[in-house]
Amino acid sequence: MDLLEHQGKHLLIDGGLRVPRGQVVTSPEAARDAASALGGRVVCKAQVATGKRGKAGAVRLVDGPEEAASFVSELLGRDIAGHLVETVLVEEAVPIARELYVAVLDDPTSKCPTVLFSTQGGMDIEEVSASHPDSLHRVSVDVREGLTGAQAAELIATAGISGAAAPALATALEQLYAVYAAVDAALVEVNPLVLTDTDEVAALDAKVTIDPGSVPRQQALLDDLPGGRPKVLSTDLESRGRDLGLQYIELDGDVGVLANGAGLTMTTLDAVAHFDGEAANFLEIGGDAYTKATPALELVLSNPRVRSLLVNFCGAFARTDVMAEGVVAAIEELRPTLPISFTIHGTGEREAIQLVRDRLGIEPHDLMDDAVREAVDAARAASNSGEELAR
Numbered sequence: 001m002d003l004l005e006h007q008g009k010h011l012l013i014d015g016g017l018r019v020p021r022g023q024v025v026t027s028p029e030a031a032r033d034a035a036s037a038l039g040g041r042v043v044c045k046a047q048v049a050t051g052k053r054g055k056a057g058a059v060r061l062v063d064g065p066e067e068a069a070s071f072v073s074e075l076l077g078r079d080i081a082g083h084l085v086e087t088v089l090v091e092e093a094v095p096i097a098r099e100l101y102v103a104v105l106d107d108p109t110s111k112c113p114t115v116l117f118s119t120q121g122g123m124d125i126e127e128v129s130a131s132h133p134d135s136l137h138r139v140s141v142d143v144r145e146g147l148t149g150a151q152a153a154e155l156i157a158t159a160g161i162s163g164a165a166a167p168a169l170a171t172a173l174e175q176l177y178a179v180y181a182a183v184d185a186a187l188v189e190v191n192p193l194v195l196t197d198t199d200e201v202a203a204l205d206a207k208v209t210i211d212p213g214s215v216p217r218q219q220a221l222l223d224d225l226p227g228g229r230p231k232v233l234s235t236d237l238e239s240r241g242r243d244l245g246l247q248y249i250e251l252d253g254d255v256g257v258l259a260n261g262a263g264l265t266m267t268t269l270d271a272v273a274h275f276d277g278e279a280a281n282f283l284e285i286g287g288d289a290y291t292k293a294t295p296a297l298e299l300v301l302s303n304p305r306v307r308s309l310l311v312n313f314c315g316a317f318a319r320t321d322v323m324a325e326g327v328v329a330a331i332e333e334l335r336p337t338l339p340i341s342f343t344i345h346g347t348g349e350r351e352a353i354q355l356v357r358d359r360l361g362i363e364p365h366d367l368m369d370d371a372v373r374e375a376v377d378a379a380r381a382a383s384n385s386g387e388e389l390a391r
Helices: 007-015 026-036 063-077 125-131 149-158 163-184 212-223 236-244 261-272 287-301 320-334 348-359 368-385
Strands: 022-026 042-044 059-062 089-092 095-108 112-118 136-140 185-196 201-203 207-210 248-250 257-261 281-283 308-315 340-346
Touching: 007 022, 007 163, 007 207, 022 026, 026 042, 026 089, 042 063, 042 236, 059 063, 063 089, 089 163, 095 163, 136 149, 149 163, 163 185, 163 201, 207 212, 212 257, 236 248, 236 287, 257 261, 257 281, 257 287, 257 348, 257 368, 261 281, 261 308, 261 368, 281 287, 287 308, 287 320, 308 320, 308 368, 320 340, 320 348, 340 368
Parallel strands: 257 308, 308 340
Antiparallel strands: 022 089, 042 059, 042 089, 095 112, 095 185, 112 136, 185 201, 185 207, 248 281
């Protein structure tokens, strides 16, 4: 769940950080009034949940109220990377002595929160970090202790910053980590974090992503955000899955996947990638979701990119024969013509395998790798032939 910039800054203010004075507007007239109240020279920024707004021409420093009104008139209603501009943040211009970059994020490599800091802040941080990896400094954080003052100070020193600005920057890092932890964020990024000409620290941007798994316990925070709850960005198929009570995530590949349990489903996606394929979706039908096999299969097949179907069941407490019965019935009802590969192991596997043989005429693979290879090869063959498979 991505927050808009002004919503992220609301959280930063609560965390003790300085952000520029600003006002969210929805009309050119309001932009004119806001710019006048903020001293005339302001920055106008489209409020859309996407990056690279500057390169898209959606951020501009203007020199007065009339220019602010004109630019906001251009912005409102524009499409920025698939997002419609409905609001614009008008902020006071801040005297910048130095631009920096900082982020606190979930790091799958270290399996703990990581704080990133760079002296190369600005729009092209990805390119800068790729071409000058030594400019990006990091520290892994023990979640039981949080980011300590000593860690923050060492990170600033490692980046080569000393003098009066160093303690203020270290404090800002601690505050940003505290915000990250308090709101169950997956990411808190400020680019740029700036030093002013008086060595004050200010956050000129804010990108905050709330971990979707924490949304139920962050209800009060989300309800209190200025501008209301952020929109949950999802595709049409993901919205359909949510309405059905299914955990469906649309991906970019062409191998449709049905598996039971989140762990097995993730393993299946990894196996597809290992054999040079691309999965079309994450969709697990474990627990009571096996009763929704027909709408689940219909959801997978509704993706026009899907060229093959991979079914992977492994049961312990869950019975594979019960899950297989649901999927076999769904296949019989929907009658897809695309290639289908099965692998089944665990409780009830003999009955499940025989069920698939007898009713579908498909021989499940003993090894998951063989089923994955078959599904990947089938999708590749269909894609290479340019064939549009009937659903």
